[in-house]
Amino acid sequence: MTMKECQHIQLLTSIYLDDELQNGERDAFETHLSTCAACRALVDQERAWLGAVRSARPLYQAPAELRARIEKNLAESSGVWTAPAELRRKLNQMLPQAAFPWQSRWPVRLPALALVLVVLIGVSWWWEKTHSLVSGFPKPSEFALMAVETHIRRLNGKLPLEFESNSPVAISDWFAGKVTFSLKLPNYQESSGQNKLYSLEGARLVALRNDYAAYVAYRMQKRPITLVVTTSAIAAPEGGEPVVSKGVTFHCDAVNGYKVITWSDRGLTYALVSDLEERGQQSCIVCHAGTKDRDFIEGLRPR
Amino acid sequence: MSQTSPAGSSQIDFSQAALEHLDALYGFAMVLTRDRGEAEDLVQETYLRAFRAFGRLAPDSNLKGWLFAIMRNIRLNQLRHDQSGPQFVEIDAEEPDRMQVLAQAATEPHATLVQKVEREQIRTAIERLPAHYREVVLLRDIEGFSYQQIAAILQRPAGTVMSRLGRAREQLRALLAHWYTGPATH
Numbered sequence: 323m324t325m326k327e328c329q330h331i332q333l334l335t336s337i338y339l340d341d342e343l344q345n346g347e348r349d350a351f352e353t354h355l356s357t358c359a360a361c362r363a364l365v366d367q368e369r370a371w372l373g374a375v376r377s378a379r380p381l382y383q384a385p386a387e388l389r390a391r392i393e394k395n396l397a398e399s400s401g402v403w404t405a406p407a408e409l410r411r412k413l414n415q416m417l418p419q420a421a422f423p424w425q426s427r428w429p430v431r432l433p434a435l436a437l438v439l440v441v442l443i444g445v446s447w448w449w450e451k452t453h454s455l456v457s458g459f460p461k462p463s464e465f466a467l468m469a470v471e472t473h474i475r476r477l478n479g480k481l482p483l484e485f486e487s488n489s490p491v492a493i494s495d496w497f498a499g500k501v502t503f504s505l506k507l508p509n510y511q512e513s514s515g516q517n518k519l520y521s522l523e524g525a526r527l528v529a530l531r532n533d534y535a536a537y538v539a540y541r542m543q544k545r546p547i548t549l550v551v552t553t554s555a556i557a558a559p560e561g562g563e564p565v566v567s568k569g570v571t572f573h574c575d576a577v578n579g580y581k582v583i584t585w586s587d588r589g590l591t592y593a594l595v596s597d598l599e600e601r602g603q604q605s606c607i608v609c610h611a612g613t614k615d616r617d618f619i620e621g622l623r624p625r
Numbered sequence: 626m627s628q629t630s631p632a633g634s635s636q637i638d639f640s641q642a643a644l645e646h647l648d649a650l651y652g653f654a655m656v657l658t659r660d661r662g663e664a665e666d667l668v669q670e671t672y673l674r675a676f677r678a679f680g681r682l683a684p685d686s687n688l689k690g691w692l693f694a695i696m697r698n699i700r701l702n703q704l705r706h707d708q709s710g711p712q713f714v715e716i717d718a719e720e721p722d723r724m725q726v727l728a729q730a731a732t733e734p735h736a737t738l739v740q741k742v743e744r745e746q747i748r749t750a751i752e753r754l755p756a757h758y759r760e761v762v763l764l765r766d767i768e769g770f771s772y773q774q775i776a777a778i779l780q781r782p783a784g785t786v787m788s789r790l791g792r793a794r795e796q797l798r799a800l801l802a803h804w805y806t807g808p809a810t811h
Contacts, residue, residue, distance in 0.1 A: 342787075375747055376767070381748055385651075391669070395672070396639075396640040529670055529673050533673075
């Protein structure tokens with residue numbers, strides 16, 4: 323047994339314990355251990371050490387809410403005819419209990435029962451989703467809630483911009499190829515020469531139903547404004563108080579103290595979030611700063 | 626798990642298989658971001674991109690490693706766009722003094738140390754490692770990836786993975802030795 327051999331063994335100990343030595347190296351390593359008590363003790367110490375480190379697994383556990391959200395998103399994206407995740411969850415809970423007492427007596431009726439159950443739960447789910455009333459109006463759409471959540475995450479510093487720029491043209495170009503639609507931000511303010519009413523801060527992508535939506539950050543007199551844009555195929559404006567202005571129906575709501583306006587126009591669906599007064603209609607200035615647009619913004623003001 | 630079946634069932638296969646790795650991915654996201662909100666965003670984004678790219682994954686690929694690689698790439702892209710955030714630093718140029726301290730601490734009797742160290746404290750020590758060490762310890766000692774798999778995730782040669790892992794473990798041992806035996810500067 324030479325000192326050189328022992329030094330070589332020490333160098334290889336971690337690799338041996340990681341099971342990364344090749345067959346020949348491994349055999350030689352183990353042959354040495356069988357004849358060298360000092361190296362054997364060293365390997366045992368190292369093994370115990372690694373075992374202690376590995377006993378810390380798992381380091382983290384995903385929050386149940388995150389798991390539910392991802393399951394829901396994946397289920398919704400698995401196909402047009404896939405039942406909503408919530409519906410499947412309810413069925414999973416209910417069907418086994420209903421099946422066992424009935425199965426032996428009326429096996430033929432079980433599929434019919436399941437079908438009825440599916441229809442009832444489906445109707446119940448649809449009714450709850452579309453008809454729950456808050457303050458006299460249907461509750462805000464999933465898209466509106468997502469936009470408000472995005473706004474809040476931005477305020478809390480949890481949503482860094484992927485592209486920082488105050489140029490509408492540069493931001494429009496940045497989105498090209500990243501989203502499945504063409505988004506052209508108006509640059510009226512830059513070309514009008516008038517005092518700036520708002521500033522553009524930048525943009526990023528945000529996840530929405532297993533696709534990307536465009537997120538644009540503005541600021542008006544130090545008050546942040548969020549614009550989220552997706553296609554009308556992915557999100558439809560609904561819920562809240564419907565207000566028609568210039569032929570477009572705007573859905574106005576307040577969520578957690580933030581004003582959110584959602585609408586669809588020419589194949590795209592928009593959500594605008596701010597903490598501005600009334601319905602937050604002044605936030606529309608970010609795209610409609612021209613004189614001819616004043617009537618349109620006034621049309622959103624509460625009567 | 627079949628990854629060559631028609632689109633619909635393939636996506637369902639993906640959901641079932643990929644969700645098995647949610648806790649592991651969340652752990653990696655926490656290691657990369659150290660922020661619960663950002664970690665959740667990162668996990669969601671990873672599943673989104675993986676879902677869309679799943680059809681291009683070869684049938685015999687390692688799904689877990691592939692998901693980890695996607696997550697790390699997303700995070701690196703985020704950091705490139707957010708220069709105020711934490712940066713990944715190559716570690717080949719460690720400060721000599723610090724390396725000497727670590728080497729001294731690494732000579733503490735392991736068996737004694739292991740007996741004292743509790744699980745929670747090991748977890749805390751791992752969390753205190755620099756990002757580039759934290760991720761390699763997590764990938765090997767917590768998630769059990771091989772050197773080659775880690776090399777693929779980090780896009781580094783396997784030799785770099787081995788040396789980085791060695792340094793990370795030394796520093797981890799030094800952190801724990803410091804807590805239990807006092808500063809190892811004597």
